[in-house]
Amino acid sequence: MSNDFYTTSILPHAGIIIKICRAYTDTQEDFEDFYQEACLQIWKSKDAFQERSKWSTWIYRITLNVCLTLAKKNNRKDVTTYQVIEISEDNTAFQNENLQILYSAIKQLSDLDRAIILMYLEENPNKEIAEVIGTSPNNIAVRVNRIKKQLKTILDGKIN
Template sequence: MSNDFYTSSILPHAGIIIKICRAYTDSQEDFEDFYQETCLQIWKSRDAFQNKSKWSTWIYRITLNICLTLSKKKKRRGNNFDILHEQSEKNTAFKDESLNLLYDAIKKLSEVDRAIILLHLEENPHKEIATIIGTSANNIAVRINRIKKQLKILLDGKIN
């Protein structure tokens, strides 16, 4: 991957890549693997981008697809050691404890709901979220309300 491509095309969107990867991983090592794989796939598939959507929308889609794929692979490969390790590791990705709690709650959501709320937290319009997820804007609005209620329950109980 050329440094120019990374600097001009990936780095401006690194924030969302980081947030999505963080929401689908439980350890720094996994986060780094997910982030690196996402950047690699963006670079490999850059010529496939057809300008039918915004570049940022395309980045979201690739990042979500990579995170979902790697999460599924990790679950299939998982063994008891991985499960014990993940359960004992506390999320300390952010200095702000409330952000760590929020991410812990987000990790309890289904994979699709996780993606929707992350996109919503990035202040993407419902129409763009619908395009990325592959549903209608009305469906996204309803799901966001349900997700917020789930998160409130989880956060009020300090997540279990």
């Protein structure tokens, strides 16, 4: 991967990659592996980008696919611990306990719901989320409401 491509095409969207990778990993080592693999796959697939969507949408889609694939491989290894890793965009630990609680709750969602809520929290429009997930914007709106209720239930048990 050329340094120019990383600097101009990946680094400006590193926050997207970091947040998705963080939501699907339990250890610093796994996070780094997921992040590196996502960057590699973005680089490998750059020529397949047909500009039918925004570059950031393309990055979401590739990163999500990488994370889902690697998470399935890790699940086959009977990884059952849930530790919250907090990585900020400068790769240092977050000190915000509420954010740790939120990520812990998000990790309890299904893979698809986790992807949807991460994009929703990034304030992506339903249309863009639907493009990445492969469904309709109306379906996304319904799912977001259900996910919010599910997260509220999870968080009520942790916060109260």
